[in-house]
Amino acid sequence: MTADPLLTPVLDRLDADLDAAMARLMNLLRIPSISTDPAYAEPVRQAADWLVEDLTSLGFDASRRDTPGHPMVVGHGGSGGRHLLFYGHYDVQPVDPLDLWDRDPFDPEVQDTPKGKVIRGRGTSDDKGQLMTFVEACRAWKAVHGTLPCKLTLFFEGEEESGSPSLVPFLKEHAEELQAELALICDTGLFADRVPAITTRLRGMLQEEITITGPDKDLHSGTFGGAAINPIRVLSRVLADLHDETGRVTIPGFYDGVAELSDDQRAQWEGLNFDHKAFLGGVGLSDPAGEQDRTPLEMLWSRPTCEINGIWGGYTGAGFKTVLPSKAHAKISFRLVGKQDPHAIRTNLRAMIEAALPADCSVTFETHGAGPASEMDTSDPAFEQARKALTEEWDVEAAMIGCGGSIPVAGYFKEHVGMDAMLIGFGKDDDQLHSPNEKYDVESFHKGMRSWARILAALARD
Numbered sequence: 001m002t003a004d005p006l007l008t009p010v011l012d013r014l015d016a017d018l019d020a021a022m023a024r025l026m027n028l029l030r031i032p033s034i035s036t037d038p039a040y041a042e043p044v045r046q047a048a049d050w051l052v053e054d055l056t057s058l059g060f061d062a063s064r065r066d067t068p069g070h071p072m073v074v075g076h077g078g079s080g081g082r083h084l085l086f087y088g089h090y091d092v093q094p095v096d097p098l099d100l101w102d103r104d105p106f107d108p109e110v111q112d113t114p115k116g117k118v119i120r121g122r123g124t125s126d127d128k129g130q131l132m133t134f135v136e137a138c139r140a141w142k143a144v145h146g147t148l149p150c151k152l153t154l155f156f157e158g159e160e161e162s163g164s165p166s167l168v169p170f171l172k173e174h175a176e177e178l179q180a181e182l183a184l185i186c187d188t189g190l191f192a193d194r195v196p197a198i199t200t201r202l203r204g205m206l207q208e209e210i211t212i213t214g215p216d217k218d219l220h221s222g223t224f225g226g227a228a229i230n231p232i233r234v235l236s237r238v239l240a241d242l243h244d245e246t247g248r249v250t251i252p253g254f255y256d257g258v259a260e261l262s263d264d265q266r267a268q269w270e271g272l273n274f275d276h277k278a279f280l281g282g283v284g285l286s287d288p289a290g291e292q293d294r295t296p297l298e299m300l301w302s303r304p305t306c307e308i309n310g311i312w313g314g315y316t317g318a319g320f321k322t323v324l325p326s327k328a329h330a331k332i333s334f335r336l337v338g339k340q341d342p343h344a345i346r347t348n349l350r351a352m353i354e355a356a357l358p359a360d361c362s363v364t365f366e367t368h369g370a371g372p373a374s375e376m377d378t379s380d381p382a383f384e385q386a387r388k389a390l391t392e393e394w395d396v397e398a399a400m401i402g403c404g405g406s407i408p409v410a411g412y413f414k415e416h417v418g419m420d421a422m423l424i425g426f427g428k429d430d431d432q433l434h435s436p437n438e439k440y441d442v443e444s445f446h447k448g449m450r451s452w453a454r455i456l457a458a459l460a461r462d
């Protein structure tokens with residue numbers, strides 16, 4: 001099957017060069033490119049420079065593009081065949097709580113685990129390890145053939161983990177330069193252990209921070225308790241009322257734009273035989289907790305959510321303090337699907353909370369971002385070609401899946417550059433993205449590079 005004279009030596013080269021590729025990845029992982037914390041602006045820039053240098057060494061015309069936020073990296077290389085753009089992000093999440101890591105998050109190492117070898121460290125899976133699978137496939141192609149497989153634009157972002165504030169302006173300004181026939185995005189996962197996947201839908205996102213104020217200062221709960229309103233009680237009621245007893249979100253109009261699955265889509269997902277017991281069992285759970293009349297895959301891929309991500313107020317330190325707090329806060333986020341409009345939901349959420357407030361309380365809102373869901377156009381023959389290439393590499397049929405996470409750039413490519421996207425990645429559900437002890441399987445890295453080489457060989461041709 002793989003007796004492709006162009007491809008076979010590239011795959012052999014990737015196998016032979018694995019240790020060196022891991023060493024290069026380790027160098028990138030050592031740079032603490034945390035985008036959300038301004039104290040790390042310099043390392044974020046260093047990571048961008050590292051990538052520019054690496055791409056330049058592969059013959060790309062690569063440069064760091066400074067923005068009002070963190071830089072983008074753009075590289076152009078190769079010629080002929082399909083023109084493809086590859087996107088990944090080189091910024092990472094913060095590392096706290098640090099005491100839950102088993103080692104320095106920015107001193108990565110390869111560890112043996114019962115499930116195989118893993119690379120442990122921040123950004124291994126999200127997204128530096130994934131991004132480098134593509135770069136390494138390019139490197140091997142260049143080493144073997146002296147050229148890249150086709151015309152390639154590489155585009156790396158340094159703000160993905162902090163809301164991508166510079167992305168849309170950058171895409172608008174450079175739409176022509178970034179234009180390609182198809183965008184490849186490597187920031188998603190396998191369907192299951194050793195089962196490769198193409199992700200065809202992503203959920204959107206709305207993030208709101210709420211502060212409810214009662215008394216104008218913190219009070220002694222003996223002096224005032226009973227007579228003075230407690231904003232934490234008010235906030236708790238407001239948050240509890242966001243869902244009904246069946247798990248549905250109660251915000252007026254919330255389900256506008258949410259479509260039922262087509263029969264075909266439902267049948268295809270049923271055919272995946274998703275093992276939700278193993279999925280939840282992996283994190284110490286057993287019962288799917290979403291809308292009661294939905295299957296677990298629907299809950300994850302095609303239904304919207306409302307989650308409380310953080311809640312604070314009053315006294316939470318050591319010991320005890322009988323305080324009646326002035327303020328109560330919560331951060332809540334919504335995963336959106338279909339044609340749900342994040343702006344309408346924000347308006348309706350705010351109106352609902354304002355209407356629920358007792359006379360002595362006030363509320364302020366701060367928004368942290370909003371973007372709709374996106375669905376890929378799988379009619380492009382590239383999807384079938386890539387699916388075949390993945391199936392050949394992993395020796396098991398590649399699955400077409402949804403993703404519960406949000407990767408806004410896929411929708412932005414469509415909207416601002418007029419370019420469709422194909423999402424392929426090699427992460428796993430137990431990679432501990434955004435958490436302590438993040439890891440990427442060595443197998444994901446190795447077979448990820450080989451997968452890209454095969455996909456490039458298949459797509460480069462037309």
Ligand code: BES
Nearest residue numbers: 126160163187188189205403405406407
């Ligand atoms: N790589 C993730 C997206 C992802 C999550 C893919 C889970 C596969 C499984 C990405 O870096 C991410 O975390 N995105 C954020 C975006 C949000 C802040 C707009 C997310 O989904 O929370």
Ligand code: ZN
Nearest residue numbers: 089126127187
């Ligand atoms: Zn990511």
